[in-house]
Amino acid sequence: MAVDYQRLTFEYRPCAEQSATNAMHPVVVVGAGPVGLATAIDLAQQGIEVVLLDDDCTLSTGSRAICFAKRTLEIFDRLGCGDRMVDKGVRWNLGKVFLRDQMVYAFDLLPESGHRRPAFINLQQYYVEGFLLERALELPNLQIRWKNKVVGIERRDEGGADATVTLTVETPDGTYPVRARYVVAADGSRSPMRNLLGLDSKGRTFKDRFLIADIRMEAGFPSERWFWFDPPFHPNQSVLLHRQPDNVWRIDFQLGWDADPVLEKSPERVIPRVQALLGPDAKFELEWVSVYTFSCLRMDSFRHGNVLFAGDSAHGVSPFGARGANSGVQDADNLAWKLAHVLRGEAPDALLDTYASEREYAADENIRNSTRSTDFITPKSQVSRVFRDAVLTLAAKHPFARTLVNSGRLSVPSVLASSPLNTADTDAFAGAMIPGAPCAEAPVEVDGAEDWLLSQLHGGFSLLVYGHPDDLDAEAARQIAALRRQAGAPRMLFVAPDGHRAARTSDIAVVRDRDGIVAQRYDAVPGTAYLIRPDQHVCARWRAVDAERVMEAMARAQGKRLAETAPAARGTPACAEALAA
């Protein structure tokens, strides 16, 4: 029988620490939602002991995040639960936009083949949390403490090697202190941690209300994102439809600012709206109904001493574009390797400043896009509405106007082009895999079986070398040998060209570029090398391997050259702005 993740409860268990207070944890994560769980799993996989605190003892309920983007699925693959997510989720790549009763525009979010994962899956947040939790429970160095609520924070000796954060934690048995070197606050949009530190998340609220309904029904709509402007069944407003697993459909009805949020939740109001969309004879059940007002906002800085903010605690967006949970999981992906490196003494504390600056940059991109979409869906003024309607009218006949139709710019991972962790190109390259870009997926062959490039890059820094190790010229062979002798060198992965007979030599990983797509997407020819971060962003690339340059680029990517690049104080908003420019 299938697990009902919405009904699961977890036991509060007192721990030894509640009676003895000497423990010092490397890192404590606060909040066992998707972002806290992803952070904790990632840290534990990298050998770091993690304590994960949650103030409650259940997973999320109702209709929350549902659209999980390809990049997020690739992260879930690295966290050991990608297949479960994709098997349960509803895959989709296509979206359609309707004006009144006509389709004006269709888009394909993944028009090319040669990718393992779809553009999106729809999956209820309680499933995502449930699968992440089950993965977390497999990790012996990850301890979850339910009904552990943070009610106080004290930060000591900040900026020094002995800096600590002491959390006062309330449990059914009373309060106790939890001490850690670093704390990750992944405690959601209302973030008690943020409030305890006296900090704000600032931005803009959109004067509109949306009815969000999860409807259980058998329906013939395809697995596509459908968005209507001014449909006959909901005139002058917008409607969004998504298919979820278990025959649950998510429908968003725009209600307008003057709608009564309490009244509109009642079944008497909701059922006629759904019937107008589906027809009067439709059979359905209301699973969940609520009314939301959306905002786009963020904290000035995601780093406060040894407290790092991730997910909704750091930034919030309106949902048109699915940039909330997706950017939160990408925050976790950015943060975990950096924390692990710092905790293992492999990188300076300053590396964590780049978590803040890189993810603040990403948050600004998400906020900009979500704001533009919401302004198109909810025009702020009469003239704005006139232009919005002009775009929609023209889009039916003219391709140029379709590029302006904005019912949501769906989440893609940010290109961290200005990050100080990158090494600038000195060789000529074409294509999208610039330093800072998230690595593209490509099909490869491993030991004669079909596989995927991104699955070969895991655990730490990787050096992708295009070509077969047997074909290296003398100089390249010398450089590779020198690199392999270096302590702390990146893990090497050779990608042999299509048509090459690749045999894996004893201790060098070799895969085959089975359709030539690695060469295409990475503009790679034999000799080309890419240095790739643990979060699968490119940080450097060359046309030939040079051991010294590779180690220098790696040191830069680990934050060991930061004092030389940023004139402003680390981690300040001014620094973030300079990096984003």
Next chain:
Amino acid sequence: MPLITAPNLARPDDFYEALIDMHRDLDDAQSQAANARLILLLANHIGDHETLLSALQLAREAETAAA
């Protein structure tokens, strides 16, 4: 490319008449909608972002200067 404000209309009076004529038999709301579509069509034809920004800026300045 900088916005051209020197005379550039091939047939100024013919254009002016056609512009007014575009609105024949339209009520105010329809006219506003048609103007918006015209702006978008012409903007796409121009394409260059800086040129468009110059035009937007000049249009707005005329309004605030007149106020």
